[in-house]
Amino acid sequence: MSQLRRFAQVDVFTAEPLRGNALAVVIDGEGLDEAQMAAFARWTNLSETTFLLPPTDPAADYRLRIFTPGGELPFAGHPTLGSAHAWLASGGDPRKPGELVQQCAIGLVRLKREGTRLAFAAPPLRRSGPVEEPALRAQVARSLRLDEAELLDVVWVDNGPGWMAARLKDAAAVLALRPDFVAMQGLKLGVVGAYPAGAAEAFEVRAFVPGLGVPEDPVTGSLNAGLALWLQGAGLAPERYIAAQGAALGRAGKVHVAREGEHTWIGGDVTPLIHGQVRL
Template sequence: MLQLRYTQVDVFSAIPTRGNPVGIVHCDASPSDDFMFGVARWLGLSETVFLLPPSNPEADYRVRIWSTLGELPFAGHPTLGACHAWIESGGVPRAAHIVQECGIGLVKIRHSEQIIDGSIGCHLQAPDSRPVATLAFMAPPLLRGGPVSHELLALVCKGLNLEPGSVLDAEWVDNGAGWLALLLQEDKDVLAVLPDYSKLSGLAVGIIAPVESQPIASASLFESRAFIAGDAVPEDPATGSLQAGIGLWFSRRGFGADRYTVRQGTCMGRLGRILVHREHGEVWVGGSTTTCISGTISAPERHEE
C-alpha cells in the first residue's frame, strides 16, 4: 500500500471552506491513467490534480488534472490549487512567473497580495481590511470559440428553463472543459435558474450577468454559475477555466471593466470570488488559496507510465 502526500486546497475564497476544493496528490513520477482516474473518482471532488516533476525544461512543475469523468487538459481552480501546494512544499520559480506544464501547454502564474476591505464586501468577503495573498493564471488560448448555434442554444435554454429571449449573447469559451457561456441581463436571472441536467446532454454550461443592472461595457461585479451535466459535482462553486474563457470573450467584445470580480457559488452557500484583470492584451484570472487538509492518502500500488 502506497502512502502519498495529499493536500486539499480551497480556491477562490478568502474564507477557508467557502470556495472550491481541489485535491492535490504529490507524486515523484506519473502514475498510470487507471490509478489516477480511480483516485479521482474515489475522492469525488470536481477535480483532483497529480503534482509531478516537469518534463518541459521551461516549466517549474507538471500537473495532470482529473475529474470524475476523465482527464482534463486544463482547469482553473486546480491550476491555482496545485501552484499553492507546490509553493507550500518548497517550490521556487525559475523566472519572474511560475510556469505550470499541463495538457494544454505551459501556463503562466503569478503571486501577489491585494488589500481586501471587508466593508465593501464585493471582492472576497474578508471579515476585515487586510492583505490577502492571491494567485492568478494567464488565460490560455481557447480550443473552441465563436457563436453557439441557434439549435444548441435552444436546447441549453430548455435545460436551464430559460426563455431564449432572456439570453443577450452566447459563445463557446472552451479551453479544455468544453465550456459554452450565456450572458444574461441581471444577476437575479442567474440566481433563478433551475437546471434540468437530463436535458443538457453532457454539456458544460456557464451563465453570467452584471450585478444590479450595471452597464455591460463597464460592469465591475458579475454573478455567475457553472453546470456540468453528468459530473459527480454538477454545479461548480467557483470556476477559473470558465471565467478565463469568458474573460477572453469579454475582452474581445469590450464587455466588463478592465478589472472585475465574479461572484460564484451563491446558490450553494459558498463565497467564491474570482478576480479578472485585463492588461496588455492578456487576461489574468485569480483569487485566494488556502490549505484546508494536509496529510497522506493511502492507495494501492500504482503502475507508473
C-alpha cells in the same frame, strides 16, 4: 504496490475556509498510472483532483494532471491555482522568483503572485464566437428552463474543457436558475449576468457540467478565464473586475480578473485546509 504520498486539500477562490471550491492535490504523483489517478478522483468525489508530477518540458516548473469524478481535463482554473499553491507550500522552487510555469495537457500556463493571491494567464480560446446551431441553442434554453429570447448571447468560450456560455439579463436571473440536468447532458455550460453598476462584484457566474459528474461547480477558473476574454473583447466588461460564483451552493467564491497588456490574469485566494499523506 501502494505507498504513502504527500497530500493536501485546499479551498480555492476564497480567503475564508469552506466558502470556495475544494481541491485535492496529490503532491507526489509520480509513478501513478491513469487508472489509479481516475480511481482516486472518483473516491474524493470533488469537482477536481490533481496530481503533481516532474515536468517533461524544460520551460516548466512542474507538470499537472487534472481529473474530475468522470474523467480527465486538459486544463482547469481552480486546480491550477490550488495546485500551484500546494507545490509552493511543499517546497517547490520556481525557476523565476514570483512566477511559475505549469505544464498540462493544453501546454504551458503562466502564473504569478499578486500579493497573497496567485493568478494564471487566461489561455487563448480554442473555439470562440456565437453558437450558431439552432439545436444547441434550443438545448441550452431547455436545460436552463428559459425561453430562447431570455438568452442575450450564447457563445463558445472554450479554452480546453469545451465551455459554452449564456449571458442573461442580470445577476438575479443567474441566481434564480433551477437547471434541468437531464436536458443539459452533453453540455459544459457557463452562465453569466451583470450586477448593477457600483456593486462590489461585476458579474454572477454559474457553471454546469453534469456529464463529468459535476452538476454545478462551486467556483470555476477556466470558465471565468473564457468569459473574461469574451466579455472584455466584446466591451461588456472592464479591464479589472471581480466575478462572484457559488452562492447557489452556499459558497462565496471571488474571481479577480485583470487585463494587463496582452494577458488577462485570473486570480484568487487559496486557503489550505488539510495536509498529510494518502496511501496510493
